[in-house]
Amino acid sequence: MSQLLRPASLEVLAPVSVSSSQLYREAVEKLSHAHIHDATREALWIIEEALGVNRLGIHAYSEYPIGPEAYKYVMSLVERRASREPLQYVLGSQEFYGLEMVVQPGVLIPRPESELLVEEVLARLGSHPQPVIVDVGTGSGCLAISVARALTRALVIASDRSVAALAVAQTNAMKHGVFSKILWVNGDLLAPLLSRGLAGKVTAIIANLPYVSHDEWDRLSPDVKDFEPRLALDGGPDGLDVYRRLWQEAPSLLAPEGMVCVEIGIGQADRLCQEIAALQCLKVVKVQPDSQGIPRMVCLQRVG
Numbered sequence: 001m002s003q004l005l006r007p008a009s010l011e012v013l014a015p016v017s018v019s020s021s022q023l024y025r026e027a028v029e030k031l032s033h034a035h036i037h038d039a040t041r042e043a044l045w046i047i048e049e050a051l052g053v054n055r056l057g058i059h060a061y062s063e064y065p066i067g068p069e070a071y072k073y074v075m076s077l078v079e080r081r082a083s084r085e086p087l088q089y090v091l092g093s094q095e096f097y098g099l100e101m102v103v104q105p106g107v108l109i110p111r112p113e114s115e116l117l118v119e120e121v122l123a124r125l126g127s128h129p130q131p132v133i134v135d136v137g138t139g140s141g142c143l144a145i146s147v148a149r150a151l152t153r154a155l156v157i158a159s160d161r162s163v164a165a166l167a168v169a170q171t172n173a174m175k176h177g178v179f180s181k182i183l184w185v186n187g188d189l190l191a192p193l194l195s196r197g198l199a200g201k202v203t204a205i206i207a208n209l210p211y212v213s214h215d216e217w218d219r220l221s222p223d224v225k226d227f228e229p230r231l232a233l234d235g236g237p238d239g240l241d242v243y244r245r246l247w248q249e250a251p252s253l254l255a256p257e258g259m260v261c262v263e264i265g266i267g268q269a270d271r272l273c274q275e276i277a278a279l280q281c282l283k284v285v286k287v288q289p290d291s292q293g294i295p296r297m298v299c300l301q302r303v304g
């Protein structure tokens with residue numbers, strides 16, 4: 001008897017059924033207790049997604065009985081969020097450039113500022129007869145897929161070191177009807193493309209590669225640090241290690257006047273521009289701030 005009353009045992013006992021309003025209250029309470037900032041809205045989103053009902057339904061049928069399986073399922077998602085797992089992993093998706101992308105642990109959650117890279121490529125190459133565009137470090141595939149959908153004449157190549165990320169990217173490409181329009185490559189930066197005969201043929205490289213410095217890593221919120229893949233974020237001591245390797249490899253892949261557009265972190269633009277100025281084969285042609293005024297995208301062009 002005393003065993004049954006232990007809280008740990010009670011946790012796993014689902015009630016026979018609860019009303020939807022009670023489920024909502026319990027979800028909000030659990031999230032608030034875990035200091036989730038917007039507990040009421042997140043509780044609604046989780047219930048909506050888990051039960052396939054919309055907000056109006058939840059309120060209109062507030063006394064609707066929720067069976068034990070549904071209760072357990074919703075509360076398991078609430079528990080995950082209460083442990084600070086990002087809401088996008090819990091719900092399994094994130095919108096990017098108007099498209100819903102599947103996300104799961106092992107792949108970076110797309111961020112809105114990365115849409116700058118898509119806008120830049122579309123603005124520069126919208127009238128190009130047949131551009132070859134490489135998205136290196138494709139992650140969820142958000143950049144490659146957005147570009148492939150918009151530029152129907154382009155050959156898009158998406159690469160990543162992570163096989164798990166590529167699998168998610170391919171799922172997203174199928175979902176958005178561009179799987180067969182994209183060439184998929186697994187490997188380290190651009191080396192696998194050079195060995196596929198693409199040297200001198202690429203019109204543009206877009207990249208949101210890892211750029212978090214070690215100092216910044218220590219300050220990241222637990223939602224990011226404990227759940228998103230370190231391979232997607234850690235850019236070495238000052239955050240620019242992976243990009244320095246990209247500058248070495250990019251010129252031989254690019255066509256004459258070919259572009260490289262990359263996303264960078266806070267405070268990295270000046271150092272990056274100085275380092276590029278010391279190179280022979282690339283020059284900086286644009287530094288673009290994001291919606292908060294932070295220099296976020298740098299575009300380089302092949303020289304010679």
Ligand SMILES: C[S@@+](CC[C@H](N)C(=O)[O-])C[C@H]1O[C@@H](n2cnc3c(N)ncnc32)[C@H](O)[C@@H]1O
Pocket residue numbers: 107108109110111114136137138139140141142143159160161162165187188189207208209210211231232233242
């Ligand atoms: C910051 S995430 C960006 C993902 C996606 N492009 C986006 O914007 O959401 C960086 C991605 O680069 C990949 N990556 C890291 N180092 C790499 C390397 N040396 N070669 C290829 N991909 C790499 C990671 O696996 C991860 O998917």
